[in-house]
Amino acid sequence: MIKRVFNISLFSLFCFIFSPPAxxxxxxxxxxxxxxxxxxxxxxxxSDGDIIIIKEGIYKEYNLIVSKxxxxxxxxxxxxxxxxxxxxxxxxxxxxxxxxxxxxxxxISFLKDIAGIKVENCKNVLIENNIFDNTFFAVYLSxxxxxxxxxxxxxxxxxxxxxxxxxxxxxxxxxxLIENNQVSGQRDGIYIEFSTYCKINKNFSYKNLxxxxxxxxxxxxxxxKNTFRQNGAGVAVMYTKNIEMINNSFEDNxxxxxxxxxxxxxxxxxxxxxxxxxxxxxxYMEGSNGTTINGNSFFSNxxxxxxxxNCYEDSVKNNNFLNNTFDVSTNSSQNSNLxxxxxxxxxxxxxxxxxxxGDVPYRPVSLFSTVAENSPDAMLLLRSFLVDLLDxxxxxxxxxxxxxxxxxxxxxxxxxxxxx
Amino acid sequence: xxxxSILKYVFFDIIRNKWLVIYTAVLFALCSGIIYLSRDETKSxxxxxxxxxxxxxxVSIIFGSMHFYNSKEFIQMLLTQPVKRSAIFKAEYTGIxxxxxxxxxxxxxxxxxxxxxxxxxxxxxxxGIFLSLIFSAIAFYFSISIDEKVKGIGILLFLWLFxxxxxxxxILLFYLMFSDYPLEKFTIFFTLLNPVDISRxxxxxxxxxxxxxxxxxxxxxxxxGSASGLIITIVSLCLWVIIPVFLANKKFKRKNF
Amino acid sequence: MIKISRLNxxxxxxxxxxxxxxxxxxxxxxxxxxxxxxxxxxxxxSILGLVLPESGDIFVNGKNIKRDFRxxxxxxxxxxxxxxxxxxxxxxxxKIIKDxxxxxxxxxxxxxxxxxxxxxxKKINALSQGMKQRLSAALTFxxxxxxxxxxxxxxxxxxxxxxxxxxxILKEKTKGKLIIVTTHIISEVxxxxxxxxxxxxxRVKIEDGIDKLKVQNNGFRKSISNLFKEYEWS
Numbered sequence: 002m003i004k005r006v007f008n009i010s011l012f013s014l015f016c017f018i019f020s021p022p023a024x025x026x027x028x029x030x031x032x033x034x035x036x037x038x039x040x041x042x043x044x045x046x047x048s049d050g051d052i053i054i055i056k057e058g059i060y061k062e063y064n065l066i067v068s069k070x071x072x073x074x075x076x077x078x079x080x081x082x083x084x085x086x087x088x089x090x091x092x093x094x095x096x097x098x099x100x101x102x103x104x105x106x107x108x109i110s111f112l113k114d115i116a117g118i119k120v121e122n123c124k125n126v127l128i129e130n131n132i133f134d135n136t137f138f139a140v141y142l143s144x145x146x147x148x149x150x151x152x153x154x155x156x157x158x159x160x161x162x163x164x165x166x167x168x169x170x171x172x173x174x175x176x177x178l179i180e181n182n183q184v185s186g187q188r189d190g191i192y193i194e195f196s197t198y199c200k201i202n203k204n205f206s207y208k209n210l211x212x213x214x215x216x217x218x219x220x221x222x223x224x225x226k227n228t229f230r231q232n233g234a235g236v237a238v239m240y241t242k243n244i245e246m247i248n249n250s251f252e253d254n255x256x257x258x259x260x261x262x263x264x265x266x267x268x269x270x271x272x273x274x275x276x277x278x279x280x281x282x283x284x285y286m287e288g289s290n291g292t293t294i295n296g297n298s299f300f301s302n303x304x305x306x307x308x309x310x311n312c313y314e315d316s317v318k319n320n321n322f323l324n325n326t327f328d329v330s331t332n333s334s335q336n337s338n339l340x341x342x343x344x345x346x347x348x349x350x351x352x353x354x355x356x357x358x359g360d361v362p363y364r365p366v367s368l369f370s371t372v373a374e375n376s377p378d379a380m381l382l383l384r385s386f387l388v389d390l391l392d393x394x395x396x397x398x399x400x401x402x403x404x405x406x407x408x409x410x411x412x413x414x415x416x417x418x419x420x421x
Numbered sequence: 422x423x424x425x426s427i428l429k430y431v432f433f434d435i436i437r438n439k440w441l442v443i444y445t446a447v448l449f450a451l452c453s454g455i456i457y458l459s460r461d462e463t464k465s466x467x468x469x470x471x472x473x474x475x476x477x478x479x480v481s482i483i484f485g486s487m488h489f490y491n492s493k494e495f496i497q498m499l500l501t502q503p504v505k506r507s508a509i510f511k512a513e514y515t516g517i518x519x520x521x522x523x524x525x526x527x528x529x530x531x532x533x534x535x536x537x538x539x540x541x542x543x544x545x546x547x548x549g550i551f552l553s554l555i556f557s558a559i560a561f562y563f564s565i566s567i568d569e570k571v572k573g574i575g576i577l578l579f580l581w582l583f584x585x586x587x588x589x590x591x592i593l594l595f596y597l598m599f600s601d602y603p604l605e606k607f608t609i610f611f612t613l614l615n616p617v618d619i620s621r622x623x624x625x626x627x628x629x630x631x632x633x634x635x636x637x638x639x640x641x642x643x644x645x646g647s648a649s650g651l652i653i654t655i656v657s658l659c660l661w662v663i664i665p666v667f668l669a670n671k672k673f674k675r676k677n678f
Numbered sequence: 679m680i681k682i683s684r685l686n687x688x689x690x691x692x693x694x695x696x697x698x699x700x701x702x703x704x705x706x707x708x709x710x711x712x713x714x715x716x717x718x719x720x721x722x723x724s725i726l727g728l729v730l731p732e733s734g735d736i737f738v739n740g741k742n743i744k745r746d747f748r749x750x751x752x753x754x755x756x757x758x759x760x761x762x763x764x765x766x767x768x769x770x771x772x773k774i775i776k777d778x779x780x781x782x783x784x785x786x787x788x789x790x791x792x793x794x795x796x797x798x799x800k801k802i803n804a805l806s807q808g809m810k811q812r813l814s815a816a817l818t819f820x821x822x823x824x825x826x827x828x829x830x831x832x833x834x835x836x837x838x839x840x841x842x843x844x845x846x847i848l849k850e851k852t853k854g855k856l857i858i859v860t861t862h863i864i865s866e867v868x869x870x871x872x873x874x875x876x877x878x879x880x881r882v883k884i885e886d887g888i889d890k891l892k893v894q895n896n897g898f899r900k901s902i903s904n905l906f907k908e909y910e911w912s
Binding site for chain 2: 687726728730747750755760761763765766774775777778
Binding site for chain 2: 372384
């Protein structure tokens with residue numbers, strides 16, 4: 002017994018000497034039996050490095066400015082309800098932490114980007130395990146560095162693009178980790194502009210009005226193992242380069258103007274191991290150069306890939322194309338992209354030399370898709386017998402479809418990937 | 422009283438016809454095969470749609486006209502009996518139309534029912550029956566009008582080709598020539614002139630494939646999806662049955678046998 | 679019994695019937711003669727309502743047959759070649775016609791003599807041409823109609839059935855029926871007919887009693903064949 006007391010006091014002494022200042026910082030309770038009943042009060046009394054613990058309850062507060070380094074942690078998910086008035090937290094100090102909170106009902110404005118938590122010009126902020134309910138923007142990072150946004154759940158209630166903000170919004174940021182979040186019902190699920198070295202992993206972005214994930218002018222980012230489902234379009238990557246897109250799932254982005262992945266003016270990006278299912282268009286490429294599309298699966302899409310004439314030196318290799326209405330379509334009679342070693346379910350060639358590649362090249366563009374690309378109204382003839390006849394004729398005597406858009410080594414069997 | 426007993430025997434005669442049995446069996450085999458192979462409901466309905474749009478009109482036309490030409494002498498015999506001409510016509514047409522519809526339902530729809538019941542299957546059923554009624558009526562009209570079997574069937578085959586292929590070719594040419602003009606309204610009107618196209622578009626719009634149709638599809642969906650559009654569709658399909666039946670009956674009443 | 683007045687019918691500018699006026703009495707057998715295309719069949723078909731004339735009227739028992747179908751209850755008709763739905767049985771064909779005529783009784787003798795009962799269960803497409811003709815003959819007499827119209831009745835029949843048929847025709851005449859027959863077999867005309875009508879190019883050329891011809895010098899047969907020759911080459 003004596004020995005144990007001694008050990009504990011020795012340990013305390015040890016801590017006292019070597020631990021960082023935060024450890025002996027104060028803990029402030031808000032709500033419950035505490036004297037402090039509002040978060041605003043707690044923020045005023047707190048000093049740098051304090052922990053504010055918010056007890057279960059409903060707090061009708063907004064415009065809470067956090068300008069000290071604080072950890073704000075909820076107990077049993079307290080609700081901070083802005084009552085539709087204005088922004089809830091505005092963070093201007095490095096190293097803040099927000100955990101286990103429910104942040105609800107921000108204001109809506111056309112002049113100002115109102116957010117549930119807005120982080121301005123600071124670094125090392127952690128936003129984890131919060132629920133954002135009916136916020137204009139949920140998390141808004143502006144000019145920040147090395148922040149982490151982890152395991153939050155954003156539930157928006159957007160009904161029109163102009164009346165809604167984005168779920169997680171990055172503006173001029175570096176080195177941000179966005180992981181394991183769920184975002185739905187916003188304009189864009191995750192929006193990234195002028196930001197670099199961000200990692201977006203394992204998020205689930207669904208039923209957003211515009212894009213599940215949206216990059217603008219943002220180089221060198223990567224997104225891995227995310228799922229984008231039933232968005233206006235899954236992911237849009239615009240005016241940027243060096244984006245890695247790996248092992249994501251693009252599903253059910255289905256509608257007259259929907260895409261799984263929209264590439265517009267992007268260079269040297271890498272798309273691999275993704276699965277595109279039931280999208281109107283799997284990948285739409287406009288002005289894309291030097292991009293690699295390797296080892297992806299395209300199942301049951303309207304168009305697996307739409308590649309416009311202004312795409313150069315892209316390569317499409319080792320992908321599976323199955324059950325798509327159209328495999329590839331283009332609006333141009335020229336082609337300078339490479340199609341090689343893909344599996345096409347519509348390929349009916351043979352493999353006499355048994356090298357597992359078909360001996361006859363495969364042309365993935367059908368005449369009808371080319372016609373429809375030039376006069377979209379003609380799509381109305383989809384599934385008409387005439388169209389089938391034309392396509393067969395064109396396959397036998399190619400005249401209209403690009404000469405070089407051809408897979409010279411079509412796989413005989415579907416490719417099985419080893420996914421980890 | 423007279424008409425019913427004739428109808429009964431016309432019907433007995435046709436259902437014992439081996440070609441009807443073959444038609445039903447082939448449809449059944451094709452549809453079951455497609456369902457088994459494709460596993461995806463939308464995809465299999467779309468493929469079955471292709472078959473329905475081609476085979477149902479073709480078989481209705483050939484079967485209808487062959488039946489008429491082959492039973493011409495018996496019809497003559499019936500005409501010497503105390504029966505109204507229109508009663509005989511009604512019996513013959515109804516017999517063919519019902520038999521073809523049954524053949525279609527058993528051949529194409531029963532395999533689909535095993536995949537579950539959906540709006541698209543219902544529409545497919547609807548379209549198939551209408552196409553059977555329409556094209557057998559057209560077959561009757563031309564086989565009543567034209568006494569030479571070869572000529573009659575030749576014209577009917579051309580009509581089939583026209584409705585299933587050439588008509589769409591004309592639409593396609595229009596699109597290519599006038600791609601700068603907004604043609605949706607015009608096309609909606611134009612497609613109503615072809616029962617095969619009405620059926621095809623009606624089903625495609627209900628098959629999620631509508632998204633592929635982009636802006637045009639949206640316009641069409643708005644038209645065909647609205648109550649008035651639906652009524653116009655049904656009315657135009659009904660007219661496609663009523664007008665040929667009416668004209669054929671008129672021809673029949675005035676024909677010299 | 680049947681009165682035809684000013685009947686006209688044209689097929690593709692070809693006059694099939696040209697102002698035909700005729701009268702048929704009950705209890706007589708009339709032979710309708712003439713070369714092919716003379717309008718015999720068109721005339722018969724007009725009476726049956728199969729062909730609709732452009733002008734003129736036909737009265738059966740005093741009633742105009744235009745837009746009527748009930749008068750056909752009084753007519754039994756045997757076409758040159760009969761055809762029935764391929765997939766029906768003989769029994770069923772008999773039943774259709776019986777249903778239409780709304781009569782139930784068979785004439786047993788007729789059925790026996792024409793050997794109809796033995797093909798009852800056969801399908802039409804299993805019958806020979808002769809069998810079909812027998813069936814057709816049976817159907818003609820089955821309903822005891824007042825007017826019997828026969829188009830080349832003995833053409834496809836076996837001799838026994840043909841003999842029976844001729845006997846039947848004469849027997850029906852004694853019941854006071856009107857029988858109109860077309861035939862190429864001159865002996866049949868001689869045997870059966872009371873009167874003959876000779877048609878050519880849609881017109882009635884000669885309408886006369888058989889007996890008159892019989893008493894002419896060169897005999898009946900010669901007279902008839904002379905008639906055919908005369909118009910064939912005219």
